[in-house]
Amino acid sequence: MKYVDNTENYYYYEQDGIKIYINKNLIIDDEISIELKAKIPLIGPIFNVKGVKIQF
Secondary structure: OEEEEEOOOEEEEEEOOEEEEEEOOOEEEEEEEEEEEEEEOOOEEEEEEEEEEOOO
């Protein structure tokens, strides 16, 4: 995964032409994995995300 740019409220990554925005309030591990699970017509893509946690 390629780290592209830093915005005010989000970390911005790009992988395989897909732009990914992760809110800065989330906890991000040293390594994150975002995998495309399926593309469903009318719903869109579904992703599996590892290495991102919710901050309480």
